[in-house]
Amino acid sequence: MTVARHYSLEAAEGREMDLEEALATLASQVRACAGCEKVEIFADAQDARSYVFIEHWRDADLRDTAGARLGKAAFAPVFETLAGRPEAREWRLVPR
Helix, strand or coil: CCEEEEEEEEECCCCHHHHHHHHHHHHHHHHCCCCEEEEEEEECCCCCCEEEEEEEECCHHHHHHHHHHHHHHHHHHHHCCECCCCEEEEEECCCC
């Protein structure tokens, strides 16, 4: 079953471009992982510091394996640019 992981992130004051670059780098690493279907990055049209990072996976097990393989080092550049902890939610595709 397709799952998506959704992260809401807020850049620290003046770090918006640093966060965008860190998210772009992370997205390329995640896209290269087995089971990743796509990664999307959105910047809030009204709030320059707010971003959403969405990973689409074939299933949760492949996502978990990829996360373990990437390790904390892959996420460190993102965390260095944030104003606080990101909010994460997991979604499942509703078949139609």
